[in-house]
């Protein structure tokens with residue numbers, strides 16, 4: 001399970017710091033704070049264990065001795081764990097930059113206002129302070145982009161695309177890629193055969209089973225409680241592990257679900273079922289663009305064509321982009337590629353190379369491609385695809401800033 005247990009450890013010899021950090025976390029229920037007397041340098045041997053047991057390590061900075069202690073610790077723990085230093089303000093910009101290069105994630109001045117300290121502690125410990133945005137969402141102006149991913153046949157790679165595209169859309173930057181530019185939700189709406197939870201080593205979720213069987217009231221609290229927070233930063237609604245009657249979901253429920261998610265996230269990536277059911281209509285209506293994952297065989301292109309025709313009855317102007325999986329973009333289009341584009345009346349826009357070794361490696365480890373094989377051809381191709389989608393959706397935003405649903 002990756003649902004984070006948020007825990008912070010403070011290494012400090014100074015009462016005013018201990019007091020201030022304690023105060024900053026007073027009203028926060030699901031964060032635990034441990035205090036350990038000492039300095040980062042003095043607890044050195046124990047620090048690795050602290051990284052394993054806590055999301056965030058906070059310490060009072062002693063620039064003279066801590067520079068080495070930080071570098072040493074980073075060498076031992078790699079990218080794991082987040083380090084926050086509180087500095088009395090005497091440190092120079094050059095020193096601060098050197099400390100960041102050595103592996104400190106953030107340096108804050110101390111004293112600092114309680115509000116700012118609370119905010120920083122929560123953000124750095126990976127606490128989802130953004131969830132309230134999902135709760136009291138009614139007049140939030142922002143609407144995230146919905147990107148459904150649809151397979152033309154079983155086993156073509158739609159789930160692989162959905163998961164790793166969602167990851168790439170976060171556009172993580174910074175040292176050790178911890179800061180995400182976008183909040184992304186991933187929803188496994190392949191409710192009968194969903195494999196997202198399996199692929200990422202998460203628990204199945206009962207939300208869609210209950211939506212289908214009990215007509216539960218779908219409020220924002222219920223949705224956010226059902227989401228699992230993956231270490232990558234993705235929030236994920238998994239499929240159930242018991243058989244849910246797929247026809248029993250209804251349009252209104254799915255519409256409400258996706259609408260809620262749009263208010264809380266910048267991108268909502270949906271792993272779609274292959275079955276054509278009534279409730280996919282609201283997803284088509286809300287979609288920024290639909291990605292159709294295919295190969296270039298005649299039966300697959302025919303099926304893609306049929307699906308596009310079907311979707312256009314629901315929404316004529318739905319942008320459908322083709323993703324050819326298991327094939328590198330050819331230098332020159334072969335005849336069957338030209339034929340396919342003609343039949344589909346659109347380009348074969350994205351090409352993802354066949355990369356069984358890395359696809360398998362990620363699956364076996366229950367990891368994202370970016371974690372299991374960051375430099376692999378498939379990982380890079382999905383990243384490039386995400387960059388195009390980010391540009392296109394941002395351009396669409398710029399074209400019509402205030403007229404969204």
Ligand SMILES: Nc1ncnc2c1ncn2[C@@H]1O[C@H](COP(=O)(O)OP(=O)(O)O)[C@@H](O)[C@H]1O
Pocket residue numbers: 151153154155156157158159160161195325326327352353354355356357359360363378
């Ligand atoms: N580009 C690729 N190269 C090699 N193997 C892939 C590729 N894309 C997906 N796979 C593998 O194909 C299998 C089916 O993928 P999956 O994403 O579950 O398909 P779908 O969701 O369409 O049924 C998985 O084992 C996956 O790792």
Ligand SMILES: [Mg+2]
Pocket residue numbers: 158159160190193194195271
């Ligand atoms: Mg799938």
